[in-house]
Ligand SMILES: *[C@@H]1O[C@H](CO)[C@@H](O)[C@H](O)[C@H]1NC(C)=O
């Protein structure tokens with residue numbers, strides 16, 4: 001083996017330099033963490049910014065009707081569509097942007113700065129003007145009354161994640177590993193298909209937590225999965241309680257945007273098994289990096305059976321205010 005010639009060394013150095021200069025999710029989020037020039041000073045406390053994750057070109061019609069429906073709600077301040085698919089032709093994006101801007105002045109299309117799944121949690125300090133942020137997918141429709149109910153539940157529990165789809169972590173005692181699963185009676189993870197949380201958590205996810213958080217965001221990038229689980233870790237790490245699950249009256253779930261467009265071609269059960277396994281692995285890794293397991297179980301669903309009532313916290317429990 002001969003030692004590298006000077007020109008080889010130069011090439012390696014140039015490659016390193018280029019790698020450093022290429023925009024990555026890290027550089028895009030560091031801009032996001034240092035806002036210029038007019039960060040929003042007065043957050044609106046009684047409105048919601050809706051962040052819809054857009055990915056699939058075939059679902060643009062659903063996406064448009066979803067965005068329009070949200071934008072008409074009196075609870076909604078604005079709707080940001082976060083386009084996360086870097087392979088969508090600019091022609092389609094431009095057409096969509098035109099369509100959206102002609103239909104409403106409170107719907108905005110943002111193409112994510114990178115293909116990182118972490119981008120869906122960028123704090124967007126110049127665009128998100130509300131305390132409350134609804135994170136949702138382009139393939140999930142929740143009826144208007146349930147949407148309002150989710151917001152009412154969140155209003156009484158502003159530090160929690162409130163959502164309508166839940167999963168769970170559990171310990172595999174034989175392998176001494178964490179697994180990702182569904183329990184009939186308890187849950188510890190709310191899915192980003194539809195979750196309401198405060199804006200601060202986006203900042204915490206993207207900008208805080210030091211090297212540990214950076215390492216966990218990297219795990220999300222390398223697996224292209226688990227950003228939703230990591231958000232649940234971030235919130236649970238600061239609240240030490242589990243999320244809140246709300247029973248929605250009507251939900252339409254058109255499918256998981258990550259699993260289509262030919263990215264996975266194996267059979268459904270094999271694909272689901274793999275998906276579950278890598279999510280269990282994420283939980284194990286996040287636990288290892290964080291040095292503790294912050295996820296906590298919650299039990300039961302909050303249901304809107306009593307109509308127009310507020311929810312109050314009493315002795316750590318969620319109750320209707322007139323009780
Ligand atoms: C834009 O709107 C037109 C008319 O409503 C529709 O035919 C077209 O498919 C839309 N295109 C996109 C990209 O949304």
Ligand SMILES: *[C@@H]1O[C@H](CO)[C@@H](O)[C@H](O)[C@H]1NC(C)=O
Pocket residue numbers: 208209210212213234237238290
């Ligand atoms: C988790 O919580 C601890 C204690 O409050 C805090 O010091 C730490 O920064 C948090 N870690 C992350 C990754 O948010």
